[in-house]
Amino acid sequence: MKNSAYLKKYVENHPNNKMAWYLLGKEYEQNGQEGKARYCYIQAGSVYEAFESSKIPEDLWMGYEAELLHASQRQEQRSRLIRKIGLALLLLLFLWLPSAQAPGPWATTSNKPVAGAVDSRPRDEQSTKREVGADVHAASTKQRAAAPRFTAIGYTPGGRGVLDDFGSLLAGSETKDHHQVLLAMDKKGKWLNWSHQMPVVYEVQSLGNGRTSVQSYDQAACLCTPPDPGKLKNKAVKWIARQESLAVLSSAMLHYKEKKGDWPSSLDDLTQPFPNNWLAGTNIHMKEAFEPMLRELAKREQSGGETPGDAESGSIELAFEQGDELFFTQPLEVIVDTSSHRLVVVSGPVILRSYLVGLGGDKTPEGTYRITDKVVNPNGRPDGEFGTRGMQLSDTNYAIHGTNEPESIGGDESLGCVRMGKKDVEELFDLLPVGTKVTLGKGGLPDQDLTPTKRFKLGDRPDQSNPHRTYRWLQ
Structure with missing residues (x-):
């Protein structure tokens, strides 16, 4: 005892x-x-x-x-x-655990658990006794060569709370993935921060015969010198960019279905000139993913199940034929915290962007709206009082737009609208489809900047100006 x-x-x-x-x-x-x-x-x-x-x-x-x-x-x-x-x-142990994953952010795909032998010897001992594990190495050479699949988890530097994660990992069902890499999202209260610099913290590899290796890349947690994650970081950057594009595409398809009653038949349905510019443009990731995403959504609807990811509270759980998966399982939304002058783009508990904005104090209304009109140069020119982009909030005179008074960002100088800097509003315009939910209220958001060095920008853009109207929102 x-x-x-x-x-x-x-x-x-x-x-x-x-x-x-x-x-x-x-x-x-x-x-x-x-x-x-x-x-x-x-x-x-x-x-x-x-x-x-x-x-x-x-x-x-x-x-x-x-x-x-x-x-x-x-x-x-x-x-x-x-x-x-x-x-x-x-x-310092090189852990060997039964291959398993937890539901939620750990899980991608799963089968029933399979009990198997476990090797928990330290790595140094294993390196001096390679002949003992030669059969394991031979059996798993092809599996090690498999391309890694990525996901992201809330993580505290130093590995605090990691035991609870591993308990959930074992309690989940066995994964069919052979090689998975976990990226770390910073925790901010109930929120998780998505960024382009998320570090690699774990690598999980199936070794065959019911064995799985777990490698930590957090030096503070393992009190060791981890392997260089450079190659994994390069692949992670591409995965992050792809997931942002898939989140925008899936949100647009869901809002289109909600409005029209049918799914879009092609990307062209989502990228028409104003006012049917559900998307501001497209990119290679959207072009590759549209068909499998459409098939999955239509198949679920035909099977009699609930439409995944309805714009209010549903979720999307899509597994594409090539094994690619959608990380963001809820449509993109916007939350504006009028007390901290913060506008964030979220999917569930994950914050993808956080911008400092200008507001109108008590003149800025609280409530829930939808983005209706999305227009380039709402004043008819790029240097107008509304800047280069505008997104109207439902059937009101309020909008999220740019400004020709950048010094007003962070203050309460507008007549009620949400003002943004040029780079911020142009990125937001590309991130948010028509139909996106926007909530304005006080409190609840971390006061932080969360914008990438390389901004999200779509190509193949249709004409998104409105030659028939010069907007007169309450600037």
């Missing part, structure tokens, strides 16, 4: 940590206290079920337990030596 006191104290301070409850139950069970063990297992819930159905060696349990023990001891002693020893027991 030398460790039970630490574990007991840990669960008192972290009652929602199911892994800690499970490890405390193991301590009680080993010491014959079955009643206490059962109580702990009940608190552990799905983590208990996942681990008990898997063949996990004892030394791996010791690794998990060591991290929890260290967390408790650190609160009491703040010892640098104990910190290094405790974390090293878990995070």
Whole structure:
């Protein structure tokens, strides 16, 4: 029972940590206290079920337990030596776990779990005994060569909270992916920040025979020198750009269906001249994805299921024939925080962009609107009072638009409209399809800038000016 006191104290301070409850139950069970063990297992819930159905060696349990023990001891002693020893027991291991993934942001595709052998030896030991693992290497050479698939998760630098993630990973169903790379989104309260510089934090590779390797790329978490993720970063940049394009395309298709009653038959339906410019243009990613996305949406509708991702609250979960998947599972929306002068583009809990904007104080209305007119040069010229882009909010005299007074950004000088800088409003114009939901209200958003160096910009643009009207919004 030398460790039970630490574990007991840990669960008192972290009652929602199911892994800690499970490890405390193991301590009680080993010491014959079955009643206490059962109580702990009940608190552990799905983590208990996942681990008990898997063949996990004892030394791996010791690794998990060591991290929890260290967390408790650190609160009491703040010892640098104990910190290094405790974390090293878990995070220097080259973990081999039954191939599995959790639902939500971890999951891409799944089958039923398969229990398998586990190798939890440290990497140094493995490198000196290559002959022992030669059969594993031979069996998995082709799988290692498979192109990685990417996803992104909320992540705290240093790996804090990683045990809960791994518990969910084991509790999920087995993935059919052979090679997956996880990128880190910063956490801001209930929000997750999407960016073009998301770091690689984990690489998960199936080795065959029921084995999976998990490599950490967070030096602060593993207390090691991780491999160079340079090649993975280059591929991640391309994945990020593609996912943004797919989010814009899927949102446009859903809003088109909501308005017209039918799905668009081609990209041309979405890229007509004003006023039918649902999209500001197209790019190669949209051209490649339109047909498989349309087939999937139509198939789901014909099967009698609910249309995925309705504009209010639904979600889109599309798996394309080539194995590509849609990361953003809800349509893009806009939220304007009038207290912080922030306009953000979101999909569910993920913030894709955050811009500083100019408002009108009490003159700016609160409520929910839809983008109706999307027009280039709303004053008939690029240097007008509304700048180069305008997006009208429902059937009102309010709009999101540019300005010829850039010094007003961040203040309350408008008559109620939302003013944006030139680069910001031009990027937003390309990101938001006609029909996008816009909510204005006070509070709830982190006060941060979140814009990429390389802005989102579509090509093959139709004529999006309105020669029949010069707009007179409440600037």
